[in-house]
Amino acid sequence: MGPTRIMAVRHGESEANLAHREAGSAPLVYERGDDEVTLTDLGRAQAAAFGRSLAGLPAAEVPEVVWCSPYLRALDTWRVALRAWGAGPLPLTVDRRLRDQEAGAFAHYNLAAIRERFPEELARREAEGAYAFRPPGGESLADVVVRLRDLLADLRERAAGRRVLIVAHDSVVLGLRHVLAGGPDADLAAVLKFAPVLNASVSVWDDSGLVRFNDIGHL
Secondary structure, eight states: OOOSEEEEEEOOOBHHHHHHHHHTTSOOBOOSOTTTOOBOHHHHHHHHHHHHHHHTSOGGGSOOEEEEOSSHHHHHHHHHHHHHHTOOOOOEEEOGGGSOOOOGGGTTBOHHHHHHHOHHHHHHHHHHOTTTOOOTTSOOHHHHHHHHHHHHHHHHHHTTTSEEEEEEOHHHHHHHHHHHHTOOGGGGGGGGGGOOOOTTOEEEEETTEEEEEEEOTTO
16 A cells, blocks of 8 residues: 655755755865754755744645654754754654765765766766766765665665655665656656756645655745
8 A cells, every 4th residue: 555645755954955055066075974964054045944834734635744864964854854844753753764965075066066976987977878877986876776675665664654754865766756757767867857956946746646856935
């Protein structure tokens, strides 16, 4: 049976998002670990706006359980949203399968810095395609999809008949779109046309399929 409804929200703007945006086309080395990065003031405001949107949902659409990435920016998004929502605590599962796509050797660099340090790897990325490319020590989007298939198999049992909220990352939301569409992995590259998944955007699936994707109407 599985969940009757899945809502996925990307975390609010993070400190790393802001640093990358401010760097623009200049090389950036960002030292903090991916799991340690938290929200900016704007990110907290976005998370609060998402929480207030939950308060306005019809009863039949309100999440009943929450599954969250272990990364701080996702956990903080849920904490801020729950406080703004004003609801009682929901059952929360923190699951490593919802972590962001691991960047490996690229983790601390923006594209300009990667171009300086790893030109041969960028050439390989162009040859293999962005969805299939696995940076040294990191993951491809296809790798993320493998762990999401495993997660959704668990949800079919552990959240059967319930409405699930997933709080995670852009790569996770893109991966969910591919997996929940039920298409072959040969079509995985096509999901990249739906990027970027915006901060604090909401995507929803129910028994009929995709209801909305990358929606920021609440912000």
